[in-house]
Amino acid sequence: MPSTQDWTNTWINSPLGVVEGMFADSQNNPNSGWEAKVVEFFKDQLKQKEAPTWVPSMNDVPLHYLKPNSLVKFRCLIQDMFDPEFYMGVYETVDPSTKAKVLRCGKYKDVTECGVDFNSKNTVTAERQTFYCVPIPGESPWVKESYAGSSQARVVPSTSYVPSRQKRSYEEDDDTDDMDTQPQKQREPHTGPQNPTEHHGNGDCKRQETEAPSSQTASASHLDLNFPLPGEKGPSCLVKVYKDWDSFKLNDTLEVYGILSVSPALSALADERDASTSLLDPAECMETAEEQRVHSPPASLVPRLHMLYAKRLPNNNPLLPCATLEDNSAFLSSTLSEMASVRAELLTYLTHVLLGDVLAAEYLILHLISDVYTRHDVLPLGKFALNLSGCPTVSSYTERLYQIIQQLVPSSHYLGMNLQNMNQMRLVPKKDYVANRLVSGGLQLAKNTSLFLDETQLEQGQLDTTGVRNVTALGNVISWQKVDYDFNYHQMEFPCNINVLIASEGRSLLPSDCQIHLQSQVTPDNMDEYLSIHMHPTSSSQLNKFRLYLSVPRLLDYSISEELTKSVEDDFVDMRKDDPQSISAEDLHRMLVVARLLSLSLGQTSLSRDSWLRAKHIEMLRRSRMEQHKCVNGNEP
Structure with missing residues (x-):
């Protein structure tokens, strides 16, 4: 009788064997529903305790260490959706010597067996969808390290797959290599603080994947991995979807479990198609050469992943349990009971980082836990874009502040708003019809x-058309949480949920939901030394508590009782009674947002009278500070 380890090796190392076995069994029972049973089988296997950690991840393991046709997983974002494609779901092969016919399954494969009988009446043509997926943009190093560290997958270099060109490891990559492989590549303008070199992998193997082209302005016809952010590293992948593809949306984040396909025959087929189409009249060819290059890249560069199961990721924080909070009552109760104490520790930590300004630290916490929880018509509710003005310009304070935030959140991106970046970067995705x-x-x-x-990097100069378009796009993200993708002849609106923090000297030129002016309580002689001391909490366990704390409030439901609603209305009337101009409906909306975030930051799922009074108090302090600053700086808007 096979051991548990042997059985695990079977469904992970040879998933096609499981599929073909169920297909063969179905020949005696045409109504067996074998396709649904295949999916349920793998779902059931992955429900075993720690089973997901047994499956190798394409995010952590170099492609040449993964066994072809094995089960792998990929944590990714759907960057593009290609047109559906047809494939041979069932086909018949003929043995050339015995003439025996065998019915075979073509599902979860890119290449058929030899000896296909194309005239067979048993051939079944099926349809599947292809998603172009990339690693989650801006994923923090600590997230990658945590996922890689929890993996129990055992991988060895594949002997059956050799890439056409072995890429050098990230650590060995240099400008010369970039120029060799991408002669048209332009130098990327500086967009943010550089992170120290990271080491990932299983055992002694280094990640040896392909680096993203760093130029956002590269020609669309030039083959690249099409990562949204410059300098991103990791594999991109063509995910083949066989069922319910309409349930997925562009920019969804998924963890895909599927069968890896890196057959060299895919590259050979693409080369043959290139050669044959070059002889045809362009008017008779359905695909352009550029389209073929993008949709059928070499499998060694862009592997194929045949989806068996995909789990949507509401977040990519590895410290949170996989199941919903409702299914983890013990975790939820212990976490909520510690929320207030962890909040106090985080407030102290951020107060040091913000040069002793406890009020700014309060608002930064509220910003970091904010989330668009619903939309009312076009209005996104829950967003809290924060403008932190008064930031020092010495010692790259803002870059160090970003690095601290990057240590706390799962995904982030730094954008220095200098003239070169604004005029050269492509912030809005664009459709390339060629x-x-x-x-x-x-x-x-x-x-x-x-x-x-x-914004502390702002400088004198003229924004060109691209720069104006980029500033407009940033304003739309902040105000409406949407990005208008460019489809040449029209724009298509895509909703987003991005937490925007604007660091500036004076009031930002961009809109924001709230502005807090930084009032430094300390004036360190050496800013770098001061930030280095306060940049890291006392222990990694404390850092993990902060990371968990900032993610949990977004998963909680929140409500306001009718009694509190009436109390808030009465307070609003009283505040306007003496001076109707002192508070507007917009101010009330902001106070309600602050009260909601304040309650959630304490682990409370409903608004209490104390939280409402606290929200009114800190809003009064903030507005008073802004009035004082406006009086001192008359040119401030």
Whole structure:
């Protein structure tokens, strides 16, 4: 009798064997529903305790260490959706010597067996959808390390797959290599603080994947991995979807479990098609050469993944349990009981980072846990874009502040708003009709990504058409949580959920939901030394508590009782009674948002009278500070 380990090796190392076995059994019972049983089988296997950690991840393991046709997983964002394609779902092969016919399954494969009988009446043509998926943009190093560290998958270099060109490891990559492989590549303008070199992998193997082209302005017809952010690293993948593909949307974040296909025959077929189409009249060819290059890239560069099961990721924080909070009552109760104490620790930590300004630290916490929880017509509810003005310009304070935030949140991106970046970067995705693909942009980000806009880098100069378009796009994200993708002849609106923090000297030129002016309580002689001391909490366990704390409030339901609603209305009337101009409906809306976030930050799922009074108090302090600053700086708007 096979051991549990042997059985695990079977469904992970040879999933096609499981599929073909169920297909063969179905020949005696045409109504067996074998396709649904295949999916249920793998779902059941993955429900076993720690079973997902047994499956190798394409995010952590180099492609040449993964066994072809094995079960792998991929944590990704749907960057583009290609047209549906037809394939041979069932086909018949003929043995050339015995003439025996065998019915075979073509599902979860890219290449058929030899000896296909194309005239067979038993051939079944089926349809599948293809998604172009990339690693989650801006995923923080600590997230990658945590996922890789929890993996129990055992991988060895594949002997049956050799890439056509072995890419150098990230650590060995340099500009010369970039120029060799991408002669048309332009130098990328500086967009953010550089992170130290990261080491990932299983055992002694280094990740040896392909680096994203760093130029956002590269020609769409030039083959690249089409990552939304410059300098991203990791594999991109063509995910083949066989069922319910209409339930997926562009920019969804998924963890896909599927069968890896890296057959060299895919590259050979693409080369043959290139050669044959070059001889045809272009008017008779259904695909352009650019489209073929994008949709059928070499499998060694862009592997295929045949989806068996996909789990939507409401977040990519590895510290949260896989199941919903309702199914983890013990985790939920213990976490909520500690929320207030962890909040106090985080407030102290951020107060040091913000040079002793406890009020600014309060608002930064509220910003970091904010989330668009619903939309009322076109109005996104729950967003809390924060403008942190008064930031020091010495010692790259804003860049260090971003690095601290990056240590706390699962996904983030730094955008220095200098003239070169604004005029050269492509923030809005654009449809390339020649290659029939969506060319990514810097605002094609996953849900709850923290976008750090550094306005302290503003300089004198003229914004060109691209710059104006980019500033407009940033304003739309902040105000409406949407990005208008460019389809040449029209724009298509895509909703987003991006946390925008604007660091500036004076009031930001961009809109925001709230502005807090930084009032430094300390004036360190050496800013770098001060930030280095306070940049890291006392222990990694404390850092993990902060990371968990900032993700939990977004998963909680929140409500306001009728009694509190009436109390808030009465307070609003009283505040306007003496001076109707002192508070507007917009101010009330902001106070309600602050009260909601304040309650959630304490682990409370309903508004209490104390939280409402606290929200009114800190809003009064903030507005008073802004009035004082306006009096001192008369030129401030």
